[in-house]
Amino acid sequence: xxxETIDLxxxxxxxxxxxxxxxxxxxxxxxxKLAKIKGDFIWHSHPETDELFLVVEGEMTIQFRDxxxxxxxxxxxxxxxxxxxxxxxxxxxHILLIEPAGxxxxxxxxxxRTAPGDAxx
Amino acid sequence: xxxETIDLxxxxxxxxxxxxxxxxxxxxxxxxKLAKIKGDFIWHSHPETDELFLVVEGEMTIQFRDxxxxxxxxxxxxxxxxxxxxxxxxxxxHILLIEPAGxxxxxxxxxxRTAPGDAxx
Numbered sequence: 001x002x003x004e005t006i007d008l009x010x011x012x013x014x015x016x017x018x019x020x021x022x023x024x025x026x027x028x029x030x031x032x033k034l035a036k037i038k039g040d041f042i043w044h045s046h047p048e049t050d051e052l053f054l055v056v057e058g059e060m061t062i063q064f065r066d067x068x069x070x071x072x073x074x075x076x077x078x079x080x081x082x083x084x085x086x087x088x089x090x091x092x093x094h095i096l097l098i099e100p101a102g103x104x105x106x107x108x109x110x111x112x113r114t115a116p117g118d119a120x121x
Numbered sequence: 122x123x124x125e126t127i128d129l130x131x132x133x134x135x136x137x138x139x140x141x142x143x144x145x146x147x148x149x150x151x152x153x154k155l156a157k158i159k160g161d162f163i164w165h166s167h168p169e170t171d172e173l174f175l176v177v178e179g180e181m182t183i184q185f186r187d188x189x190x191x192x193x194x195x196x197x198x199x200x201x202x203x204x205x206x207x208x209x210x211x212x213x214x215h216i217l218l219i220e221p222a223g224x225x226x227x228x229x230x231x232x233x234r235t236a237p238g239d240a241x242x
Contacts, residue, residue, distance in 0.1 A: 002188035002189065002190055003185070003190050003198050003200055003201065004198070005190050005192055005196050005198060006196060006198065006199075007195065008195045009195055025173070025197065026171075026199065027199055027219060028170055028171050028221070030151070030219075032173070032197075050148045050149050052146070052153070056195075062124070064124070069124050069125065069126050070126060074128065074129045075126050075129070076129070076146065076153075077124050077125070078124060078127075078147065078148055083124075098148060099148075100149070
């Protein structure tokens with residue numbers, strides 16, 4: 001069986017909802033996820049893992065306790081494990097996330113904004 | 122210290138040479154690499170790991186023994202571990218690779234087209 005072509009735009013077009021990451025590919029024990037984000041997320045950290053954000057469309061900012069990293073289309077940032085961060089976007093922004101399978105969006109903080117960590121699209 | 126913004130276009134502009142992957146970011150024990158490719162690479166496989174190809178600019182095809190996966194800008198493919206493949210591109214294509222640190226471009230095949238696996242840019 002030949003590995004499939006995975007098209008980012010087609011995947012983004014296939015779901016609505018913000019702050020609800022969708023898995024699109026598996027690489028060993030890592031997942032690639034797409035998310036649509038708008039507004040302010042919660043402060044949280046991932047004690048066990050780094051987390052990669054790549055902006056596919058739009059603009060976002062990752063806030064840290066001691067500063068902020070702005071990201072626009074074609075730019076990425078690796079948030080180190082254990083570092084508190086808060087993703088924000090003024091307008092809807094489309095992002096690609098890379099992190100170990102099972103990583104939850106709210107990290108150690110948990111709470112009502114925790115999304116299912118196993119939703120494929 | 123605030124994590125840096127990594128700009129894919131700026132990184133691509135900072136190196137020449139084809140089939141010479143450059144590391145741009147580290148995510149736990151994984152590396153994100155950029156490469157410029159043109160022409161046919163060699164047949165090889167990575168017995169220990171899956172490998173992810175994402176096309177940032179241009180078009181490429183990943184040939185397999187039983188078919189081929191075409192990729193254009195914004196499309197990705199995960200090559201499963203142990204599966205023989207040969208990346209090809211008619212015109213220069215810019216790609217993002219994700220794989221464990223230490224993965225070599227020629228996999229088990231080795232040979233003269235093996236590039237340094239630790240070149241950052």
